[in-house]
Amino acid sequence: MKRKKNLGLLFVAFSLLVSCNSEKKQTTPDTEPAHKELQEEKTKEVKAPEQIISITEAKQDYDNYTKKRAQLIEKIEDPLEDGSKFIASRYGDYDIETVKNYIAYVEQEAKEAGVKVETLRFYFSTYPDKKDFPDHKKVKHPRQNSFFILPTMKVDAMNMGFYIKDLGDGKKEAALIRDYPGILDSKMGDTNKENSKSYASFIPATTSTPIMFSDQSLIMNKTTMGPPPYDSDFN
Known part of the structure; x- marks a missing residue:
């Protein structure tokens, strides 16, 4: 009796295994096209941008x-x-993952604010002739020329730089950089007029007036500039 019971359980288990394998085989053909499309998308050739220039x-x-x-x-x-x-200085370096993450972050914040990123604008700049930035981080090479990146959005057919304002309750708003307190006068950065102009690699936290924590800069700098040390691909 016990043997018959064991044989019955074995038969039931075998039947379930066959049934599962049959279902897998039936669903495989339906999923194959989607899998092939995904592979084709991954291997799709990327054409060279028109902005590529020759080495010469x-x-x-x-x-x-x-x-x-x-x-x-x-x-x-x-x-x-x-x-x-x-x-x-002749160049600045960002690792490619940092650039990818920056673009993804900027697009994410812009989308949440209901705007579209039109361009990434590169501004030439110069670090201050000081030992520390306003955020107390060390100025590695004072007076060194640099650049910073500012995303823009379309305003009345013009591309203009923007930052993000957190309005609370999960709501965000894009505001123009030029409208940020202190940007269009001498209050931004150093009180010395000459140094104020040279310290172009700013972030909103450098304003002399207290910044609201809801104001989020999208400006990227903090890169590795060179020289020094003096090395270049072209000489």
């Missing part, structure tokens, strides 16, 4: 900057504290 043109542009900009910058800048010559 890049070399010419690099040399032109050396002669007409970098040499002039180095000429008017005083030597460093240790007496060494001031060297103008």
Whole structure:
């Protein structure tokens, strides 16, 4: 009797296994097209952007900057504290994951504020002649030329830089950089007028008036600039 019972349980288990395998086989053909489409999407060829330039043109542009900009910058800048010559920067580095994450973050914040990112605007800038930034982080190379990235949105057929205001209750609003307190006067950054102009790599937290925690900058800087140390792909 016990043997018959065991055989019965074995038969039931076998029947369930066959049934499951049969269902898997039936569903496989339905899922194959979607899987193939996903693979095709992943392997889709990306065409070169129209903005790509030749290596020869890049070399010419690099040399032109050396002669007409970098040499002039180095000429008017005083030597460093240790007496060494001031060297103008030629490039800035971001690792590719940082760039991807930045774009994703900017698009996320813009979407939540109900606007569309039109462009990423690169502003030339210069670090202050100080040891520390207003956020108390060290200025690695005072007076060094740099750049920062500012996303823009469309306003009356013009692209204008913006930041995000948190209105509470999960609501966000895009506001123009030019309307931020202190931007269009000498209150931003250093009280010294000359240094205020040179300290272009700002974030809203550098204003002399208290910033509301709901104001979120989308400006990216904090990159690795070079030289120094002096190394370049073009000379």
